[in-house]
Amino acid sequence: MAGLKCSAMLALFAVLSLSSLARGAPNDDPPAWQSLPPAASGDSVQAEEGDEDDDEPNDEDEAPTNPFASVPADGVESSLSRALSGPDASFCKAQAAVRDDPLLCSLSKLSVRQRCPGLRQACTNKPVESRSSLFGADSLLSQGLGAVSSLVFWLLLAALVIAVALALRRVLVGAQFIAPETAKRPSPKSSDAAAIAPHVAETDVARLWSLAEQSALSARFEDAVAALQAAMIHALRMAGKLHVSPAQTNGDYLRALRSDESYGAARDVFRSVEAVQFGGAPASADLYRKLFERVQPIVVRVLSVLFLCAFCFGASACSNSLSFGPEGGGHGLGVLTQLLRDQQVTVRRRIRPLSELEPDVYAIMVVGEQPSEAWTKLLEFAADGGTLIVTESGEELAKATNVHYSAESYQGRLSLPVGFEPTQLELSAVTRHALDLRTSVQSERTYAMAGKRPYVAERSYGDGRVLYFGDDEFLSNASLSVGDNAFFAVSLLSGNGSTLELVGPWTGGGASSTFSSLYKAGLGALVAQLALLAVLFGWHGGTAFGLRRDPIFVRRRAFRDHVLALGENYRRARATRFALATYGSWLIERLRERLSPQQPIGLIELASRMAVRVELPEPELVLLLTEAREAQDDLASARPSPNDLITLEKLENMTLRAGGSK
Amino acid sequence: MNLEQLSSELRRIETEVSRVLVGQESLVEHVLVGLVARGHVLIEGVPGLGKTLLVRALARVLGLSFRRIQFTPDLMPSDITGSTLYSQKLGEFSFVPGPVFTELLLADEVNRAPAKTQSALLEAMQERSVTTDGITRPLSEPFLVLATQNPIESQGTYPLPEAQLDRFLLKLEVGHPSQAAEAQILLNYVAGFDPGELSHLAQVSSQAAIVEMQRALGHIRIAREIIDYVTDIVRRTRTHPSVSLGASPRASIGLLNVARAHALWEGRDFVIPDDVKSYAHAVLRHRLQLQPDAELEGITADHCVDAVLRDAVVPKTSA
Numbered sequence: 001m002a003g004l005k006c007s008a009m010l011a012l013f014a015v016l017s018l019s020s021l022a023r024g025a026p027n028d029d030p031p032a033w034q035s036l037p038p039a040a041s042g043d044s045v046q047a048e049e050g051d052e053d054d055d056e057p058n059d060e061d062e063a064p065t066n067p068f069a070s071v072p073a074d075g076v077e078s079s080l081s082r083a084l085s086g087p088d089a090s091f092c093k094a095q096a097a098v099r100d101d102p103l104l105c106s107l108s109k110l111s112v113r114q115r116c117p118g119l120r121q122a123c124t125n126k127p128v129e130s131r132s133s134l135f136g137a138d139s140l141l142s143q144g145l146g147a148v149s150s151l152v153f154w155l156l157l158a159a160l161v162i163a164v165a166l167a168l169r170r171v172l173v174g175a176q177f178i179a180p181e182t183a184k185r186p187s188p189k190s191s192d193a194a195a196i197a198p199h200v201a202e203t204d205v206a207r208l209w210s211l212a213e214q215s216a217l218s219a220r221f222e223d224a225v226a227a228l229q230a231a232m233i234h235a236l237r238m239a240g241k242l243h244v245s246p247a248q249t250n251g252d253y254l255r256a257l258r259s260d261e262s263y264g265a266a267r268d269v270f271r272s273v274e275a276v277q278f279g280g281a282p283a284s285a286d287l288y289r290k291l292f293e294r295v296q297p298i299v300v301r302v303l304s305v306l307f308l309c310a311f312c313f314g315a316s317a318c319s320n321s322l323s324f325g326p327e328g329g330g331h332g333l334g335v336l337t338q339l340l341r342d343q344q345v346t347v348r349r350r351i352r353p354l355s356e357l358e359p360d361v362y363a364i365m366v367v368g369e370q371p372s373e374a375w376t377k378l379l380e381f382a383a384d385g386g387t388l389i390v391t392e393s394g395e396e397l398a399k400a401t402n403v404h405y406s407a408e409s410y411q412g413r414l415s416l417p418v419g420f421e422p423t424q425l426e427l428s429a430v431t432r433h434a435l436d437l438r439t440s441v442q443s444e445r446t447y448a449m450a451g452k453r454p455y456v457a458e459r460s461y462g463d464g465r466v467l468y469f470g471d472d473e474f475l476s477n478a479s480l481s482v483g484d485n486a487f488f489a490v491s492l493l494s495g496n497g498s499t500l501e502l503v504g505p506w507t508g509g510g511a512s513s514t515f516s517s518l519y520k521a522g523l524g525a526l527v528a529q530l531a532l533l534a535v536l537f538g539w540h541g542g543t544a545f546g547l548r549r550d551p552i553f554v555r556r557r558a559f560r561d562h563v564l565a566l567g568e569n570y571r572r573a574r575a576t577r578f579a580l581a582t583y584g585s586w587l588i589e590r591l592r593e594r595l596s597p598q599q600p601i602g603l604i605e606l607a608s609r610m611a612v613r614v615e616l617p618e619p620e621l622v623l624l625l626t627e628a629r630e631a632q633d634d635l636a637s638a639r640p641s642p643n644d645l646i647t648l649e650k651l652e653n654m655t656l657r658a659g660g661s662k
Numbered sequence: 663m664n665l666e667q668l669s670s671e672l673r674r675i676e677t678e679v680s681r682v683l684v685g686q687e688s689l690v691e692h693v694l695v696g697l698v699a700r701g702h703v704l705i706e707g708v709p710g711l712g713k714t715l716l717v718r719a720l721a722r723v724l725g726l727s728f729r730r731i732q733f734t735p736d737l738m739p740s741d742i743t744g745s746t747l748y749s750q751k752l753g754e755f756s757f758v759p760g761p762v763f764t765e766l767l768l769a770d771e772v773n774r775a776p777a778k779t780q781s782a783l784l785e786a787m788q789e790r791s792v793t794t795d796g797i798t799r800p801l802s803e804p805f806l807v808l809a810t811q812n813p814i815e816s817q818g819t820y821p822l823p824e825a826q827l828d829r830f831l832l833k834l835e836v837g838h839p840s841q842a843a844e845a846q847i848l849l850n851y852v853a854g855f856d857p858g859e860l861s862h863l864a865q866v867s868s869q870a871a872i873v874e875m876q877r878a879l880g881h882i883r884i885a886r887e888i889i890d891y892v893t894d895i896v897r898r899t900r901t902h903p904s905v906s907l908g909a910s911p912r913a914s915i916g917l918l919n920v921a922r923a924h925a926l927w928e929g930r931d932f933v934i935p936d937d938v939k940s941y942a943h944a945v946l947r948h949r950l951q952l953q954p955d956a957e958l959e960g961i962t963a964d965h966c967v968d969a970v971l972r973d974a975v976v977p978k979t980s981a
Binding site: 229246247252277279565 | 885887888930933934935973974976978979980
C-alpha cells in the first residue's frame with residue numbers, strides 16, 4: 001500500500017511538471033527576460049531618464065540572462081517583472097506620450113525601485129538553459145502534450161483517491177482478517193516481547209488499529225489483541241464515553257460503560273484480552289478475528305462520527321471564509337491591499353460613515369452595492385478632488401457620470417487602447433460587464449478594452465476623477481496572479497504616501513452605543529432573554545445569587561489550633577474532665593517550676609505569687625487552681641462539665657502571663 | 663468441583679443470604695470473599711444495619727456453627743477461649759471450650775473490651791488455635807471472625823491498636839441501605855419476616871465446600887505484573903505524605919489473597935488488576951496510620967488509598 005501511494009505521488013509530480021512545461025509557452029514572443037537590460041535598479045532608472053541613447057545599445061549587447069530565476073513562475077513578482085522587463089523597460093523610455101503621463105511614469109519607477117528590490121542582483125544571476133523551441137512555440141505538439149498531461153493528471157488523481165478509499169474500506173469497513181499462511185513465529189523472549197509490544201502511550205486509534213493489523217499479520221497475536229483493546233478504549237474515549245488514565249483498570253472502564261450500548265462488546269473484549277495477558281491463555285488467529293469483529297463496529301462508528309463532524313466543521317469553515325472573508329480566498333482583495341501597502345499606500349476599511357471623510361484620503365474604492373445616500377457622499381468626494389474607484393454599476397452613479405455597465409459576456413485577454421500598446425501589458429479578465437461611455441468628454445481616458453468596449457476607464461468628475469473597472473473580479477486575488485494584472489492595477493491605484501479607503505457593506509455599520517452594537521450583532525433578543533431570566537431568578541430567590549465566601553487557603557495550622565481541635569474532640573467525647581485533669585496538673589507543675597524553682601509550694605502560695613506576677617486578685621487564682629486540682633482528684637467520679645475547657649483555657653492564659661510553660 | 667462450580671456456589675450463597683439481608687449485596691460479597699481468603703472481617707457501622715443477621719444467615723446458608731460474643735469492659739479472656747474447671751462429679755479438671763470454638767464467630771462491639779481480652783481473640787484469629795494451661799487446641803476449619811465496632815461512640819471504648827487491626831483481612835464500612843432497599847425490608851416485615859427465625863433459608867453449601875474453595879485459591883494464577891501492582895500500591899501507602907505508618911507486608915499478602923478470592927468469585931482462574939484495585943480499600947484502610955495534621959484536615963485512610971490508586975499504574979494498561 002505504501003509503495004503504491006509513493007509511486008502514485010511520483011507519477012503525479014512528474015505529470016504536473018510536464019504539464020507546467022507544456023503550458024509555459026503561451027505565444028511566439030520571445031521570453032521577456034531575453035531582452036531585458038542587465039540592471040534595472042532605482043539608480044539605473046534615474047540614469048536612464050537622462051541618458052537614454054547611451055543605454056539602449058548596452059541593453060542589446062548584454063548576453064541574455066534570467067533575472068527572475070528566484071521569482072515564482074505565476075506570482076505577482078513575475079507579473080510586475082515581466083512588464084518591466086520588456087523591450088521598453090520603462091514607460092518613460094519607450095514612448096514620449098507614456099513618459100509624459102505622470103501617473104504611469106512615476107509608478108513604473110516606483111515599482112522598479114520598491115517592488116523589485118532584488119532586481120539588480122537578480123540580473124547578475126547565471127542564465128538558465130534556454131527553453132526548447134519545441135516548447136517555445138505555441139505548437140500543436142505542445143498543446144497536445146498539455147492536454148494529454150492534464151488527462152493523465154486527472155486519471156492519476158482519480159486512481160489515488162480510489163486507492164485511498166479502498167484502503168480505508170479494507171481497514172475500517174469491510175475488513176476481514178485472514179490469518180497468515182506462514183507458520184507462527186516462535187514466541188519471543190520476554191525482553192523481546194517488551195521491545196515489540198505496543199507503546200503504552202499510543203493513543204491514536206488509527207495507529208493502534210494499524211498496529212493490531214501488522215501484529216496479526218506477523219502472527220504476534222498477543223500484541224494484536226492488546227492493540228485492538230487499546231484501539232477500542234481510545235475510540236470510546238474520543239466519543240466522550242471514557243476517561244482514560246494509566247490508573248484505570250478495565251473494570252473501571254466497564255463501570256463507566258454500564259449504561260452504554262457498547263458495554264457488552266467491551267466486556268467480552270476485556271475478558272478475552274485479560275485471559276491472554278494475565279491468565280496465560282493463548283492468543284490465536286481465531287481469537288483475534290473474534291475480537292476484531294467485536295471492536296470493529298465501535299471503532300468505525302466513532303471514527304465515522306468524528307470524520308463527519310470534521311467534514312461539517314471544515315465545510316462550514318470554508319464557506320465562512322469564502323462568504324465573509326473579503327481579504328482571503330480567490331475572490332478577496334488581500335493581494336491588492338498588500339501590494340498597495342508595499343507602495344507606501346495606506347489601505348484601510350472604512351467603518352465610520354461617509355459623512356466624515358478625513359483629508360488624507362485620496363481615493364475611495366467601492367466594493368459591492370451601496371445605498372443611494374452613500375453614492376451621494378461618494379460623488380461629493382470625487383467632485384472635491386478625490387479619486388473614486390468603482391467596479392459595479394449604481395443608479396446614482398450612472399445618472400451623475402453618464403457611464404453605464406452593460407452586461408456583456410467576455411472572457412480572455414484584454415486589449416490595450418491606442419497609445420498604450422508599447423507597454424505590452426498582458427491583461428486578462430473574466431468579465432461580466434463592460435463599460436458604456438455614452439457621452440464622450442475630453443477628460444476621459446481608457447486604459448484597457450474588452451473587445452471593442454472599454455473595460456478600464458477614467459473620467460473626470462468635478463475636481464476629481466472616477467476610475468471604472470468593468471468587473472470587481474479584476475482586482476481579486478485570483479485575477480492579480482494572471483499576466484500583468486497586478487502591475488496594471490497597482491499602477492492605477494497607488495498614490496504616494498496617501499490613503500485609500502475601501503467602502504463596502506461594513507461602512508457605516510459601526511455602533512454608536514452598546515445597545516446599538518448588541519442590536520446590530522443580532523444579540524438583542526438573547527440579551528433580553530438573559531435579562532428577563534435574571535429578573536425572574538432574582539424575584540424567585542431574592543436579590544442575593546449566592547453567599548459571598550472568602551477563598552479557602554490551605555495553610556498549616558499553628559500548634560494552638562491543634563490543641564483547640566484536640567479540646568473539641570475531648571468535648572465531643574465528653575472527656576473534658578480528663579483533659580482538665582491531665583493538662584491542668586501539667587500547667588500547675590510548670591507554674592511551680594517558674595515561680596518557685598527551689599522548693600515545692602502549695603496551691604495557696606502559688607496563687608499568691610501568681611497574683612503578684614499577673615496582677616489579678618488572689619482569690620480568683622486560688623479558685624482556678626483548685627478547680628484544676630479537683631478535676632484530677634475526682635476524675636473517675638465527676639461528670640464532665642462544659643466549664644472544664646474554659647477553666648483550662650484560663651489556666652493556660654495565666655501560665656502564659658506568668659512567663660510561659662518553659 | 664471446578665472453578666465455575668465453586669463460583670456458582672458462591673453466587674448461590676450470596677443470593678440466599680440476600681433474601682433476608684436486603685440492600686447489602688456488596689457486604690455479603692465482601693464477607694464471602696474474606697471467608698474464602700481465610701481472613702477475618704472487621705465491620706464498622708452503626709447499629710441496626712443487620713450485621714448480626716448477616717452472620718446468622720451466613721451460618722445457616724453455609725451450614726456452619728455460629729456463636730456470638732458481646733464484648734463488654736468486664737469481659738475476660740477466658741470468657742472467649744474457655745477455661746479449665748474442676749468437675750466434682752468426675753473429680754478432675756476438664757476444659758470447657760469458649761465461644762471461640764466455632765466456625766463463624768460474631769464479635770460484637772469488639773472495641774468495648776479491654777486490650778487483654780481483645781488480644782485473646784486476636785491470638786485465636788492469627789494462630790487459629792487456642793492455648794490454655796499449656797495445651798494448644800486447634801480451631802475448626804473454616805474459622806471466620808466477624809467483628810463489629812461502632813464508629814460514633816468513643817467514650818468507654820478501647821480502640822484496637824494498629825498491630826491488632828492488622829490481623830483483620832478486611833475492614834468493611836456498612837452504610838445505610840437505599841430507600842428502595844429499606845422499603846423492601848419493611849415489606850418483608852409486613853409479610854411476617856422474623857429475623858430470629860431463619861429456618862426458611864436453605865443450606866446451599868457446606869463446610870467441606872468452603873474448605874475446598876479455600877484450597878482452590880492455590881490454583882488461581884497470578885501474573886508477575888499483578889504482584890508488582892500489589893507491591894506498588896502497598897509501597898505507595900508507606901510514602902504517602904499524609905500517612906505516618908503505611909501498610910505492612912501482611913497487607914500485601916492479604917491483598918493478593920483477596921484478589922485471588924475475588925477472581926474465584928468471578929469464576930476466573932487468574933487474577934486481573936481490577937481484583938486488586940476493587941479490594942484495596944477494604945484491605946488497606948485499617949492498616950494506615952495517618953499524620954495528626956491529616957486527621958485534623960479531615961483526611962481519612964480512604965482518601966489516602968484513593969490517592970495511591972490514582973498514582974499506581976495498572977499493568978498492561980491501554981492508556
